[in-house]
Amino acid sequence: MGRRTTASIWKTTGMYRYDEFDAAFVMGRTAQFADQVKRRISGELSEDQFRPLRLMNGLYLQLHAYMLRIAVPYGTLSSKQMRKLAHIARTYDRGYGHFTTRQNIQFNWPKLKDIPVILEELASVEMHAIQTSGNCIRNVTTDQFAGAAADEIIDPRPVAEIIRQWSSLHPEFSYLPRKFKIAITGSPNDRAAIRFHDIGLQAAVNASGETGWEVWVGGGLGRTPMIAKLINSFVPHEHLLAYLESIMRVYNRYGRRDNKYKARIKILVHEEGLESIKGQVEAEFAEVRGGVLTLPQEELDRITAYFAPPDFADRSDDKIDVAYESIIDPAFGRWLDNNLHPHRVSGYSSVTVSLKPVGGAPGDATDVQMDVVADLAEQFSYDELRVTHEQNLVLPHVAVRDLRAVYDVLVANGLAEGNNNLITDMICCPGLDFCALANARSIPIAQEISHKFASPERQKQIGDLKIKISGCINACGHHHVGHIGILGVEKKGGELYQITLGGDATEHASVGKIIGPGFEADQVPGAIEKLVDFYIAQRQGEGETFLEAYRRLGEAPFKEALYGTA
Amino acid sequence: MGLPKLAPAQAAHDKLKALGILALNGMFDEMDAVGVLRYAVSDVLPGDLAIVSSFGADSAVLLHMVAQVDPSMPVYFLETGKHFRETLDYVETLKRQFGLINVHAIHPNPNDVARFDPNGDLWETDPDSCCHIRKTEPLEPVTEQYGGWVTGRKRYQTVERGVLPHFELTSDDRIKVNPLAYFSDADVIEYRQKHNLPEHPLYAKGYKSIGCAPCTSIVAEGEDPRAGRWRGLNKKECGIHYDFSGAIANPMTAANRHTLWKDGAFIADPFRDWEEGTNPSEARYVHVPLPVFLANRAEFLANPHPLGLLVSPGEKIEDAEANLSRFASIAIRFPAFSDGRGYSTARLLAERYKFAGEVRAVGDVLQDQIPLMRRCGFNALVVVHEPTRQALIENRLPEVAVFYQPVGVTEIPLGTRPFLRRVS
Numbered sequence: 001m002g003r004r005t006t007a008s009i010w011k012t013t014g015m016y017r018y019d020e021f022d023a024a025f026v027m028g029r030t031a032q033f034a035d036q037v038k039r040r041i042s043g044e045l046s047e048d049q050f051r052p053l054r055l056m057n058g059l060y061l062q063l064h065a066y067m068l069r070i071a072v073p074y075g076t077l078s079s080k081q082m083r084k085l086a087h088i089a090r091t092y093d094r095g096y097g098h099f100t101t102r103q104n105i106q107f108n109w110p111k112l113k114d115i116p117v118i119l120e121e122l123a124s125v126e127m128h129a130i131q132t133s134g135n136c137i138r139n140v141t142t143d144q145f146a147g148a149a150a151d152e153i154i155d156p157r158p159v160a161e162i163i164r165q166w167s168s169l170h171p172e173f174s175y176l177p178r179k180f181k182i183a184i185t186g187s188p189n190d191r192a193a194i195r196f197h198d199i200g201l202q203a204a205v206n207a208s209g210e211t212g213w214e215v216w217v218g219g220g221l222g223r224t225p226m227i228a229k230l231i232n233s234f235v236p237h238e239h240l241l242a243y244l245e246s247i248m249r250v251y252n253r254y255g256r257r258d259n260k261y262k263a264r265i266k267i268l269v270h271e272e273g274l275e276s277i278k279g280q281v282e283a284e285f286a287e288v289r290g291g292v293l294t295l296p297q298e299e300l301d302r303i304t305a306y307f308a309p310p311d312f313a314d315r316s317d318d319k320i321d322v323a324y325e326s327i328i329d330p331a332f333g334r335w336l337d338n339n340l341h342p343h344r345v346s347g348y349s350s351v352t353v354s355l356k357p358v359g360g361a362p363g364d365a366t367d368v369q370m371d372v373v374a375d376l377a378e379q380f381s382y383d384e385l386r387v388t389h390e391q392n393l394v395l396p397h398v399a400v401r402d403l404r405a406v407y408d409v410l411v412a413n414g415l416a417e418g419n420n421n422l423i424t425d426m427i428c429c430p431g432l433d434f435c436a437l438a439n440a441r442s443i444p445i446a447q448e449i450s451h452k453f454a455s456p457e458r459q460k461q462i463g464d465l466k467i468k469i470s471g472c473i474n475a476c477g478h479h480h481v482g483h484i485g486i487l488g489v490e491k492k493g494g495e496l497y498q499i500t501l502g503g504d505a506t507e508h509a510s511v512g513k514i515i516g517p518g519f520e521a522d523q524v525p526g527a528i529e530k531l532v533d534f535y536i537a538q539r540q541g542e543g544e545t546f547l548e549a550y551r552r553l554g555e556a557p558f559k560e561a562l563y564g565t566a
Numbered sequence: 567m568g569l570p571k572l573a574p575a576q577a578a579h580d581k582l583k584a585l586g587i588l589a590l591n592g593m594f595d596e597m598d599a600v601g602v603l604r605y606a607v608s609d610v611l612p613g614d615l616a617i618v619s620s621f622g623a624d625s626a627v628l629l630h631m632v633a634q635v636d637p638s639m640p641v642y643f644l645e646t647g648k649h650f651r652e653t654l655d656y657v658e659t660l661k662r663q664f665g666l667i668n669v670h671a672i673h674p675n676p677n678d679v680a681r682f683d684p685n686g687d688l689w690e691t692d693p694d695s696c697c698h699i700r701k702t703e704p705l706e707p708v709t710e711q712y713g714g715w716v717t718g719r720k721r722y723q724t725v726e727r728g729v730l731p732h733f734e735l736t737s738d739d740r741i742k743v744n745p746l747a748y749f750s751d752a753d754v755i756e757y758r759q760k761h762n763l764p765e766h767p768l769y770a771k772g773y774k775s776i777g778c779a780p781c782t783s784i785v786a787e788g789e790d791p792r793a794g795r796w797r798g799l800n801k802k803e804c805g806i807h808y809d810f811s812g813a814i815a816n817p818m819t820a821a822n823r824h825t826l827w828k829d830g831a832f833i834a835d836p837f838r839d840w841e842e843g844t845n846p847s848e849a850r851y852v853h854v855p856l857p858v859f860l861a862n863r864a865e866f867l868a869n870p871h872p873l874g875l876l877v878s879p880g881e882k883i884e885d886a887e888a889n890l891s892r893f894a895s896i897a898i899r900f901p902a903f904s905d906g907r908g909y910s911t912a913r914l915l916a917e918r919y920k921f922a923g924e925v926r927a928v929g930d931v932l933q934d935q936i937p938l939m940r941r942c943g944f945n946a947l948v949v950v951h952e953p954t955r956q957a958l959i960e961n962r963l964p965e966v967a968v969f970y971q972p973v974g975v976t977e978i979p980l981g982t983r984p985f986l987r988r989v990s
């Protein structure tokens with residue numbers, strides 16, 4: 001088979017491209033699902049039989065309609081792919097899409113009969129909805145700055161791609177006890193929340209200087225949040241798939257199936273204990289190690305070549321004077337302050353495109369905005385785009401000298417909020433406005449909070465503060481790991497919101513604690529304000545973040561600030 | 567390629583469908599001739615099966631079995647016109663004693679005899695032609711009426727028969743059933759004695775393999791019994807034991823109600839469900855639940871009959887690791903299609919324990935999971951879900967033809983991504 005024959009449709013390097021094999025796989029899968037949809041429409045398949053099939057293709061039945069979740073493998077998109085998403089939003093949906101905490105995109109209003117056509121459209125740009133839901137291995141997520149970040153040990157995307165391939169339609173692991181999520185990061189600063197995934201992989205260097213992977217297992221959010229435990233501190237690249245397969249096999253065989261709320265691997269690890277699970281995994285690994293899943297270096301090299309850094313023009317002399325820019329144009333200054341991430345190549349920066357405008361629905365983007373970002377990527381970011389698990393977009397490789405031009409286009413399209421990592425940069429699930437499982441609305445809460453803290457000066461004063469909102473205990477909005485988490489619950493027929501404090505999704509992982517009775521929707525922004533004011537009053541200088549202050553002071557004083565009693 | 571073919575890649579050829587029967591070879595107790603016969607009569611070719619008997623020295627054994635299973639099965643006797651008087655008497659004796667009610671003599675066409683063997687000595691100069699007009703030609707219009715035949719052939723009889731199975735397919739898609747395939751001379755004698763069967767009158771006189779009078783001589787002690795036939799004429803097989811020709815009566819018409827899918831067809835299932843309280847020493851043709859097997863391991867291991875093993879989710883196949891080869895078939899249960907534990911069990915069986923027998927999926931077996939099952943090493947399915955049955959018969963499984971991860975013993979990595987991919 002010839003390689004890279006489809007490469008001509010891509011303008012530059014920097015991401016994985018399908019060869020005929022991948023194309024045949026996705027086409028085959030698309031045809032397969034088209035047939036299943038046809039059988040559902042004809043009535044040959046019952047909804048019960050159709051459900052797991054459609055779920056494995058990202059098709060949910062929501063409150064109002066079907067919802068289609070499309071995989072953005074490890075959050076990487078080309079401009080061509082983004083334009084296709086815009087086209088789908090325009091043609092088959094209501095002109096927008098929703099970027100999710102799993103780096104995917106969801107369309108909320110597609111018609112069942114259109115799904116096969118949408119999947120065909122996606123296949124034409126090497127995209128699909130495979131395994132974005134269902135009890136299988138889900139789309140692998142990673143650091144949104146992968147391949148660009150200055151602090152990276154290794155670019156995790158080649159290994160993420162290899163895991164994607166290995167896990168796609170895996171015949172043994174398509175009917176697991178429950179969904180299974182893998183996250184991977186190549187940087188010691190965890191931006192992918194790997195400790196809250198079923199398996200988290202963190203790049204590690206061993207004593208002899210080789211890179212490999214720390215394997216964490218049994219993390220998760222949902223109704224029983226758990227921080228993953230370290231099951232192996234160094235698995236070399238070549239054995240990684242065999243090790244993953246060993247974990248999967250133990251989980252598939254012994255994970256609980258009697259109660260769907262206890263079916264995630266986190267419960268298995270919790271109930272049996274890490275040592276027991278580790279023993280079983282290592283025994284399985286001893287059997288499969290060195291077998292057919294051994295990853296040859298040439299193969300890793302071959303996949304890695306797809307992710308070769310673009311041919312960066314030398315911009316090492318370029319600088320931008322943020323202080324100066326802030327005086328001339330404070331909004332631009334704020335944007336520079338907050339929305340840039342250090343790039344491994346000097347003279348470049350990774351730009352976060354905020355999908356959190358004041359009063360907007362976090363993570364939503366219109367078809368026009370998607371097209372605009374695609375154009376920017378093509379013109380200024382070597383054709384690359386990322387989706388972040390915090391529901392923003394990223395232009396990973398922007399030359400410092402182009403920042404102003406990029407910013408101006410973003411401003412014109414409502415995408416230039418300079419609020420990355422600030423209080424209005426919230427994660428928020430779809431909640432009762434869309435989701436059939438919801439107890440409470442979450443988007444309107446996010447909107448109210450962002451109005452309350454709209455003032456840029458106020459946001460700057462508060463500094464890094466992550467608010468995360470879920471409409472129910474399933475925790476799609478990651479509330480457990482918000483510095484401030486907000487959870488919608490149902491109490492006596494009304495919607496009530498519980499507040500948690502002290503969650504952290506990074507390498508210093510912690511799960512937030514509920515600090516007291518819940519609040520009515522209209523009281524939530526005020527409650528947040530009390531907590532914020534208390535923090536500002538108590539902090540040891542501007543350098544101490546909300547989370548640091550909370551960790552230093554403990555729960556009690558915050559509780560008192562909020563409820564008036566200890 | 568070695569992948570178990572639950573669904574042939576190309577259109578399922580009729581012949582391949584019929585071949586499904588052959589998948590049963592090895593599943594019957596070697597010595598369970600009556601079981602094979604009963605299965606053939608009731609499941610494979612009901613009303614479509616006949617037997618040609620020479621009423622020779624050891625024909626009584628098979629005819630006795632036929633009489634037990636179905637005394638109305640058509641029995642044809644080639645009345646070549648060259649038989650010993652004793653053989654013709656013997657036909658009457660057996661008919662009467664066994665209660666066979668459907669015995670027919672087939673005579674040669676008198677015109678052929680008049681034309682080719684006017685003096686009755688063709689056997690001497692050209693035995694092939696003699697056999698042709700007295701056996702092959704007369705038999706042909708009869709064989710055309712049946713989907714299959716029972717024969718009394720045995721492995722030991724001649725060198726060429728060393729590999730004779732219970733079920734065979736002829737080149738024109740008929741099925742030959744050989745219940746006695748594994749019987750030795752001694753087994754035949756033992757059976758005859760046990761059931762006190764009438765002996766061919768010439769047997770005691772030293773004739774061990776009895777055909778037409780001119781072509782049969784006495785076999786010396788220790789000699790192959792069939793050496794007595796066509797002695798010196800370098801002719802070991804009579805034409806009728808080779809493939810029949812002519813139009814095919816589709817032997818599969820009776821297969822619609824079968825639920826066992828194997829090698830591209832629904833075929834009759836020799837196995838039954840386990841029944842509570844079955845005596846472990848006497849169980850046969852059942853899938854024994856793994857816990858029952860473990861609790862009665864010694865009895866089951868001493869039991870000489872064909873057995874299967876039933877593995878339910880949550881049970882560890884490892885526990886029976888040492889005894890897997892004892893089972894002709896291992897059934898893996900899917901209580902719900904969404905319970906994926908059986909896939910791991912199947913892979914362990916195929917890949918780790920190198921189990922070579924039948925691995926069947928039972929329970930909630932639906933078309934959308936079948937491609938995955940196949941890849942994990944299942945080579946048989948029990949399917950009751952009607953749309954799934956249709957999909958299998960019409961060979962339209964919702965399959966993705968390429969895959970990324972090598973699974974199963976036969977999925978040898980192929981191509982440029984050697985550790986991962988191949989075309990199915």
Ligand code: HEM
Binds near residue numbers: 221261474
């Ligand atoms: C709107 C329809 C949705 C439904 C029905 C749904 C359903 C669920 C359920 C049942 C869980 C709990 C699983 C468990 O812990 O066993 C869950 C968890 C989760 N969902 Fe959703 N979800 C939806 C939308 C979303 C969206 C839009 C996102 C991303 C913004 C998302 C991301 C997540 C994440 C990150 C978790 C984390 C919990 C974990 O992995 O432990 N979901 N979802």
Ligand code: SF4
Binds near residue numbers: 431432439470473
């Ligand atoms: S957290 Fe609950 S309400 Fe929000 S999207 Fe998930 S399931 Fe729906």
Ligand code: SF4
Binds near residue numbers: 700779
């Ligand atoms: S066995 Fe001898 S006599 Fe009988 S048909 Fe054949 S050749 Fe003729």
